[in-house]
Amino acid sequence: MVTLFELREGVGIVGWGVYIPIWRVRAVEIAKMWGFSEELTRSLWIEEKAVASEDEDTVTMGWYAAKVAIERGGIDPNHIGAIFVGTESKPYAVKPSATIIADALMDSNIKSASDIEFACRAGGEGIRNSIALVASGMTKYALVIGSDTAQANPGDVLELTASSGAAAYVIGPAQESVAVFEGSTVYVTDTPDFWRRDGSPYPQHGEIFTGEPAYFHHIVSAAKLLFKELGLKPSDFDYAVFHQPNGKFPLQVGRMLGFPKEKILPGIVTPWIGNTYNGSSLIGLAKVLEEAKPGSRILVVTFGSGAGSDAFSIIVKEGIEERVKRGPKVIDFLKRKKYVSYGEYAKNRRIITRIR
Amino acid sequence: MRNVYIVSASMIKVDRYFNKSYKELVLDALTKILDEGSVEHIDYTVVSTLLSDSILHQLDLSTVLTQHLGLNPIPSLRVETGESSGLTAIELGYSLIASGKADSVLVVGVEKLTEYPTNIINENYSKILDYEIETIRNISPPDYAALIMKEYMKRYRIKREELTIWPIKMHDNASRNPYAQLRFRVDRDKVLNSITIAEPIKLLDAFPVGDGSAIILLGSERTLRRSNSECMKVTYITSSTSQPIYLRDDILEFTALRKTFKTLQEGSRLDLEEALLEIHDSYSIYAYLILEELGIAPRGKAPNTVDKLNNVNLSGGLKARGHPFGATGIYQVAEAYSILSDRGLGELKYNGKYGLIHSMSGPDYNSRLCLIEKVM
Amino acid sequence: MRYSIPIFWRNKYSYYRLELTKCKKCGKVAFFRRSICPYCRSREVEVITSKGIGKVVTYTVSYFRGSTNLESYPRIIALIELSEGVKVIGELSDVKLEDIKEGMEVEAVLRRYSSDDPYGLIYYGIKFIPRVKK
Numbered sequence: 001m002v003t004l005f006e007l008r009e010g011v012g013i014v015g016w017g018v019y020i021p022i023w024r025v026r027a028v029e030i031a032k033m034w035g036f037s038e039e040l041t042r043s044l045w046i047e048e049k050a051v052a053s054e055d056e057d058t059v060t061m062g063w064y065a066a067k068v069a070i071e072r073g074g075i076d077p078n079h080i081g082a083i084f085v086g087t088e089s090k091p092y093a094v095k096p097s098a099t100i101i102a103d104a105l106m107d108s109n110i111k112s113a114s115d116i117e118f119a120c121r122a123g124g125e126g127i128r129n130s131i132a133l134v135a136s137g138m139t140k141y142a143l144v145i146g147s148d149t150a151q152a153n154p155g156d157v158l159e160l161t162a163s164s165g166a167a168a169y170v171i172g173p174a175q176e177s178v179a180v181f182e183g184s185t186v187y188v189t190d191t192p193d194f195w196r197r198d199g200s201p202y203p204q205h206g207e208i209f210t211g212e213p214a215y216f217h218h219i220v221s222a223a224k225l226l227f228k229e230l231g232l233k234p235s236d237f238d239y240a241v242f243h244q245p246n247g248k249f250p251l252q253v254g255r256m257l258g259f260p261k262e263k264i265l266p267g268i269v270t271p272w273i274g275n276t277y278n279g280s281s282l283i284g285l286a287k288v289l290e291e292a293k294p295g296s297r298i299l300v301v302t303f304g305s306g307a308g309s310d311a312f313s314i315i316v317k318e319g320i321e322e323r324v325k326r327g328p329k330v331i332d333f334l335k336r337k338k339y340v341s342y343g344e345y346a347k348n349r350r351i352i353t354r355i356r
Numbered sequence: 357m358r359n360v361y362i363v364s365a366s367m368i369k370v371d372r373y374f375n376k377s378y379k380e381l382v383l384d385a386l387t388k389i390l391d392e393g394s395v396e397h398i399d400y401t402v403v404s405t406l407l408s409d410s411i412l413h414q415l416d417l418s419t420v421l422t423q424h425l426g427l428n429p430i431p432s433l434r435v436e437t438g439e440s441s442g443l444t445a446i447e448l449g450y451s452l453i454a455s456g457k458a459d460s461v462l463v464v465g466v467e468k469l470t471e472y473p474t475n476i477i478n479e480n481y482s483k484i485l486d487y488e489i490e491t492i493r494n495i496s497p498p499d500y501a502a503l504i505m506k507e508y509m510k511r512y513r514i515k516r517e518e519l520t521i522w523p524i525k526m527h528d529n530a531s532r533n534p535y536a537q538l539r540f541r542v543d544r545d546k547v548l549n550s551i552t553i554a555e556p557i558k559l560l561d562a563f564p565v566g567d568g569s570a571i572i573l574l575g576s577e578r579t580l581r582r583s584n585s586e587c588m589k590v591t592y593i594t595s596s597t598s599q600p601i602y603l604r605d606d607i608l609e610f611t612a613l614r615k616t617f618k619t620l621q622e623g624s625r626l627d628l629e630e631a632l633l634e635i636h637d638s639y640s641i642y643a644y645l646i647l648e649e650l651g652i653a654p655r656g657k658a659p660n661t662v663d664k665l666n667n668v669n670l671s672g673g674l675k676a677r678g679h680p681f682g683a684t685g686i687y688q689v690a691e692a693y694s695i696l697s698d699r700g701l702g703e704l705k706y707n708g709k710y711g712l713i714h715s716m717s718g719p720d721y722n723s724r725l726c727l728i729e730k731v732m
Numbered sequence: 733m734r735y736s737i738p739i740f741w742r743n744k745y746s747y748y749r750l751e752l753t754k755c756k757k758c759g760k761v762a763f764f765r766r767s768i769c770p771y772c773r774s775r776e777v778e779v780i781t782s783k784g785i786g787k788v789v790t791y792t793v794s795y796f797r798g799s800t801n802l803e804s805y806p807r808i809i810a811l812i813e814l815s816e817g818v819k820v821i822g823e824l825s826d827v828k829l830e831d832i833k834e835g836m837e838v839e840a841v842l843r844r845y846s847s848d849d850p851y852g853l854i855y856y857g858i859k860f861i862p863r864v865k866k
Contacts (some may be wrong), residue, residue: 022826022861054803055825055843059856063842100856103840104748191759240800328864336864338828347803356849479798488743489764491858493845494823499809502792510790554794554809602821603770632781707744 012177045247049274052164062147081139113196135350144164146278151353163274169281188308222309230284370678401432404445438717442685465683510655529671537678568680747857754809
């Protein structure tokens with residue numbers, strides 16, 4: 001039995017930041033390389049995806065997003081008492097990415113730090129943990145990073161969307177926040193829709209099974225639980241941001257829940273940057289925060305294979321516009337792009353392997 | 357301080373010797389000196405070799421070499437100052453004799469760069485820079501030469517094609533040096549069409565990778581009289597160090613060379629007009645800067661003077677004679693000595709009183725000058 | 733294990749952050765964390781962290797290959813003047829060769845320097861990218 005946790009006021013978002021690599025490869029190029037028909041990219045609504053450079057990884061992208069989040073929040077990074085990196089593309093299977101980013105950005109050694117794994121919702125899990133740490137008074141601020149250089153088996157349909165990107169959130173007291181958590185729920189089951197065995201470079205997935213029993217079931221379940229707990233309905237929300245493995249799914253699940261397209265589109269980024277796995281819904285949320293007016297209510301529902309969803313209700317406060325201005329926005333990163341060929345993308349992402 | 361003389365000089369052709377070890381290269385170079393019979397009188401061996409630790413997997417190479425050559429119980433040691441190690445070995449041999457500690461010093465330079473593929477030589481050669489601040493951060497020596505070349509072209513408004521004159525001249529000189537590694541001529545197009553190392557540095561702007569060994573026998577007055585050699589004195593030898601590139605106010609200034617040259621001029625009566633020069637042209641752009649720093653050409657004008665130069669790098673320089681790192685400085689001294697001597701070096705001969713040898717490491721991270729003088 | 737642990741780890745703040753050393757005696761600032769001024773030899777120095785903004789003074793496209801991390805070539809090596817007035821040498825990233833201009837504004841970012849693949853350490857450190865517009 002899942003106990004729902006409703007917050008009265010305590011905790012919110014003090015600062016946020018994203019990082020999206022500059023390089024893009026067009027989805028039709030990937031489709032052509034592997035013999036998919038071009039219509040497939042349209043049906044998934046994927047135009048191009050972000051490709052991390054050979055010198056980028058989960059740590060470097062997470063670092064940039066975190067740096068923006070800290071500057072945007074205007075906080076002393078040494079008051080961050082916990083740092084979570086949600087990722088499924090850790091550069092080291094054993095050795096936390098969190099401590100590398102922490103030592104690059106902070107001096108204090110007194111903090112909780114760990115990498116979290118729950119496929120694409122690890123960042124969401126980090127936010128849940130952070131809310132608890134802040135609300136309990138165990139820490140003033142917590143830094144949550146969702147960062148991935150997403151993997152997909154070359155030639156698999158997943159390769160059309162698997163991309164690289166990061167988002168970071170400084171969670172802190174409501175008085176310092178420009179968006180507060182009204183409530184949150186979580187819904188997890190053992191559902192093996194998508195996994196990656198230890199030592200495997202690429203994941204496997206159940207294709208159609210990743211849909212109804214996984215993505216849709218968990219997002220709808222978590223969202224409905226949240227509506228029930230907070231006594232809210234879709235019309236009470238101004239925005240709905242969902243985990244977005246492609247451009248179509250979030251529109252579909254939003255429709256299932258009763259949201260009109262207009263409330264979902266602002267939070268959709270995947271068609272232009274691909275599925276950044278742990279960056280996915282968190283980059284979408286950042287984009288919405290950068291345009292939402294004070295008083296707006298935002299629904300964010302994550303999804304991670306394996307499987308589970310977090311649902312958050314976030315209320316935007318006065319003062320958000322000023323904080324938006326303090327750093328590069330999602331749309332700045334969407335505009336910052338240069339194209340590479342399939343070959344350059346394959347080399348950068350080490351799909352072409354070499355021996356030493 | 358006693359006088360120090362060059363008693364004998366010997367070298368082997370710079371080449372790729374897959375079938376010879378460093379011991380055999382030294383033995384080949386030593387042959388001439390052995391045949392002259394001066395070996396019984398050696399008090400000390402100074403060895404110069406740069407990459408022996410990493411590439412030859414040999415520490416204390418001077419001792420192992422001494423054991424192999426049957427020179428024991430003679431003491432020996434190895435010096436290393438990057439690319440200028442050879443001239444440092446001469447400096448040390450000189451000091452041993454000048455101070456009275458030895459009468460006869462065998463200065464041996466040896467390098468084997470063909471034991472591994474070039475990629476591996478490249479990454480070890482990059483360790484002449486600061487490993488923590490430069491090498492580990494992916495900076496390599498040709499990168500600095502490239503930045504300097506770009507700045508030179510910009511400041512003096514010189515076109516890229518005008519800077520090909522140095523390799524052309526060096527290859528022409530080397531065609532007359534039987535010991536040079538590259539003895540084919542090149543032209544402007546060959547240089548400009550060669551592989552880019554670090555833009556705008558081309559392959560034919562830079563030294564080739566090869567193996568070599570050169571030996572100088574230094575001696576006191578007493579040793580010289582016992583031999584039948586021409587009288588050539590090591591008059592002055594000095595060196596200096598400079599700042600890393602990113603700490604320099606002007607990256608076109610070689611302040612270590614400047615300081616070294618000033619010290620040498622103050623301590624000797626050198627007349628450059630009567631001198632034969634061997635300068636450290638690891639990259640062609642460095643040759644121009646060195647010529648300007650030595651006052652042979654005004655700033656920005658060195659490329660114009662190269663064609664008429666008849667007393668600089670007659671050996672073909674590092675560009676065409678080759679640059680077997682640790683041995684290079686000793687090659688340079690051996691060449692100057694031989695070319696100035698009555699015998700000459702192959703077709704090469706020069707009627708002059710002085711030989712000025714310049715060796716440096718990286719972009720003038722350290723620079724060394726050695727002045728030798730024909731004594732009547 | 734080809735890469736040393738302590739050689740990198742003890743300098744990590746200099747690699748992860750753009751550290752400069754300011755001399756209290758002669759006033760000069762030099763790139764990298766140091767305990768002695770490379771200009772005047774004074775040991776009264778303080779370490780400061782650069783804001784990370786600079787301009788490209790000059791650069792080269794380097795094809796000089798080592799034997800590892802071959803996906804990283806060519807490398808762009810640039811002499812950069814930071815807003816603090818001090819020069820640093822570093823690598824540029826996120827650029828296509830035709831887009832690099834002398835004088836272009838750059839910012840310092842954390843990237844991989846190299847990695848002892850497949851099982852060894854990853855060395856992270858500051859490189860420079862074209863300034864991200866706000």
